[in-house]
Amino acid sequence: MTGTITTDADSYPGMTELEPARRATPVWLKPVEWVAVVFFLIMSGMILTNVFTRYVFGHPIVWADEVASLSFMWMAMLGAVLAIERSEHMRLTVLLPLISDRWRPYVEAFSGVLMLVFLGGIMPSALEYAYEESYITSPALNMPMIWRASALPTGVILMALLVVVHLLRDLPIKAVGAALGVAAVLVGGLYLASPALAALGNWNLPIYLGLIVFVCLGLGVPIAFCFGLGTLAYITFATSRPVFVMIGRIDEGMSSLILLSVPIFVFLGCILDATGMGKAIVGFLASLLGHVKAGMRYVLLGALFLVSGISGSKVSDMATVAPALFPEMKRRGNKPSEMIALLATGAAMADTVPPSIVLIVLGSAAGVSIAGLFTAGFAIAMILLLVLAVLARWKARDESMEGVRRAPLSVVAKTLLVAAPALVLPFLIRAFVGGGIATATEVSTVAVVYALLIGMVIYGGIKPAKLGQMLVDTAAMSGAVLLILGTASAMAWALTQSGFAAGLAEIVTNLPGGWLSFMFASIAIFLVLGCVLEGLPALVLMAPIMFPLARNLGIHDIHYSMVIVVAMNIGMMAPPIGVGFYIACKIGNVPPIRR
DSSP states (O other): OOOSSOOOTTTSTTOOOOOOOOOOOOGGGHHHHHHHHHHHHHHHHHHHHHHHIIIIISOOOTTHHHHHHHHHHHHHHHHHHHHHHTTOSOOOOSSGGGSOTTTHHHHHHHHHHHHHHHHHHHHHHHHHHHHHHTTOBOTTTOOBTHHHHTHHHHHHHHHHHHHHHHHHHHSOHHHHHHHHHHHHHHHHHHHHHHHHHHTTGGGHHIIIIIIIHHHHHHTTOOHHHHHHHHHHHHHHHHOSOOHHHHHHHHHHHHOOGGGGHHHHHHHHHHHHHHHTHHHHHHHHHHHHHTTSTTHHHHHHHHHHHHHHHHHOOHHHHHHHHHHHHHHHHHHTTOOHHHHHHHHHHHHHHHTTSSSOHHHHHHHHHHTOOHHHHHHHHHHHHHHHHHHHHHHHHHHTTTOOOTTOOOOOHHHHHHHHHHHHHHHHHHHHHHHHHHTTSSOHHHHHHHHHHHHHHHHHHTSOOOOHHHHHHHHHHHHHHHHHHHHHHHHHHHHHHHHHHTTHHHHHHHHHHTOTTTHHHHHHHHHHHHHHHHHHHOHHHHHHHHHHHHHHHHHHTTOOHHHHHHHHHHHHHHHHHOTTTOHHHHHHHHHHTOOTTOO
16 A cells, blocks of 8 residues: 655665655646545545434435445546656566666656556547446436546546656656657557467467566556556457457446545545554553563554554554654664564554455455454454564563663553544444444544544644645545556456466366365465565455355355465565565665665
C-alpha cells in the first residue's frame, strides 16, 4: 500500500515508489483534485447516510449504492490521474540503480512511452465501452450508465496527457525520440510476428503475460501499467478477442462494492497520522512495558498490532511506530539491523489484523466472507505476535537496562486516558464486522467520523488546509491502488480464458501428496509474488485461479486465505527483493546491507 512517507528509490533499490518529493500541482490540474475530493465526499456521505437510515429508521436508501458506485469510479480514475502527476503509482526499481546516469533518462523515457502505448491502446475501447453503457440504465435511479462509465475514458485521456507532459517537461527530447522509435519497432515486430506467435497457442502466455510484464517491471514501469501492457499485447496479438472485453474486466476489478471501503480506510490512516492517535497508543504501551527487558520491542510489536487496526496500512503503521521507539531502543544497545528486522516482521504480522486492506481486497477477489477473514486474521496475528514476542525476548537477553525506571502509575494512568479513545477504535471495527453488525464499508465510514471527532476534541484537531490535502492524498493513493486491481483483474481473466487455470488444475490434481503439496506450492508462489509484486496485485492476479483449485481439494477458504496472506507478507518483507524490507530500512534510516 502507499503511505505518507518519503522514499528514495535510487538509494534503496527494489523499493516501490510511495510518495517522493513532488512539485506543486499545476494550476490546470487543481480542478481535477477538487472534483476527485467531491466524489470521495459524496461516496462517503452516501454510505454514512445509508448506515444511519438503515439502523435508525430500518429503511435503507435504495439508490445509495448506485450513487456511491458512480462517485467511487470517478474518484478512482481521477485519483489515478493525480497519481501520475505526483509519481505515486507503485513501481519496482530493482534494476534502475544499476543503470548509469547516461542511460537512465532513456530508460525513464522508454517507461513513459510504454505507459502511453497502453493508454493509447485502450483509449478507443474505453470510449466505445462508455458509449455502449449509454443503452443501459441503473435499476433504482433509471440513470444511463454512461454517467458512470465515462470515468474510464476520461481518466485514460487525462493520464495520457500527463504522461506526455512529463516526457516533454522532464526528459531530454533525444531520449524521448529514441524511446518512441524503440517502442514503434517493438509494436511493429509483434504485429508482423503475430501470425506465427498465434500458432504457439498457450506458449504465448509466458511471452506476453510473463516476459513482457517482468521486463516492464524491471524497467520501472508502474505495476498497473505492466499488467495492462501484458494483457493488451496478449489480447491484441495472440487472440481474436476484442480489447473492449478487457475494459469491462478493468471496470469490474475496480468497482466491486466491497472495495468502497479501501479509500475510506486510506483516509482513516491519514487521520491517524495527522492527529497523533497512533503516537498516543505508542506512548501508553511504552509507559506500561518500557521498564522490562525487551520492553521496547514488546511496545513496537504491540503498537504495530493495535495501530494496524486503525490505519489498515503497513506503511502507515511502520511510519507511526518506528520513529517514536527507535531512539530509546538504540540507547539500550539494540542493533539497528535487528530493529529493522523486528519492524519488518512485525509489519508482516500486522497485515492480517483488521481492517487490513489486503483482507478486504482478497475477500472481493476470491468471494470470501470479510467477517470470516477479519476474525481469522485477528487470531493468526495474535499467534504471530506471541511468537515474535518470545523471539524478541531471546534476542534482548544482553540488552542494557541501565538507568531504566518503571513509569509511575500516575504516568501510566495519564497516557492511558489520552490513548483510550484511540485504543477503542480498532476493537470497535473488529467487533462490528466480525459480529455481522455492519459491513466493512459501513464500519469504515463510522470509524472515520469517530476518528475525526476524537481527533478534534482530544488530539488537537486538523487544520482545514491539512484536511484538504489529506483528502487529495486519499484520492491519489486510492486511485493508484485501484488501477492496479483493475488491470490485475484483466490479466487474471486473460489467464483464465486462455485455459491456463484448467491446465494448472489438472497438474495440481495429479500432484503427489494431494492438498498438502498444493499448500506448499501455494506458499512458494505467494512468497515469490510477495517479493516482486507486493500484496494487492499478487492477490487479485492469482486469487481467481488458486481459490477454485483449493476448494476442489477440500481446503477451506478462510484457512487458505490465511496461509497465502502470511506467505505473501513474508515474501514482501524478505530481502533482497521484498519491497516492504526496503520501506522498513528507509523508515528506520538504516542501509539495507548493514549487518
